[in-house]
Amino acid sequence: METTKIALFKGKQIRKVTNNNEWWFSIIDVCGALTDSLDAGSYWRKLKQRLIEEGGEVVTFCHGLKLEAVDGKKR
Secondary structure (H helix, E strand, O other), X not given: OOEEEXXXXXXXXXXXXXXXXXXXXXXXXXXXXXHOOOOHHHHHHHHHHXXXXXXXXXXXXXXXXXXXXXXXXXX
């Protein structure tokens, strides 16, 4: 069963979903809450690019989850 909820961090909404009793959070929302970036998606893509250029890597390689957006659509 999948459950979708909104978490709050520093007053910012962070989308999350449970799957197989594990919580999964939107990294885009987390980046937005931590950095106050106007375009959190671009911030995350640039961060990943810089990590790769420096020989680092993101923690996991996983596909994006479709979470409900502000307009009610799953993206």
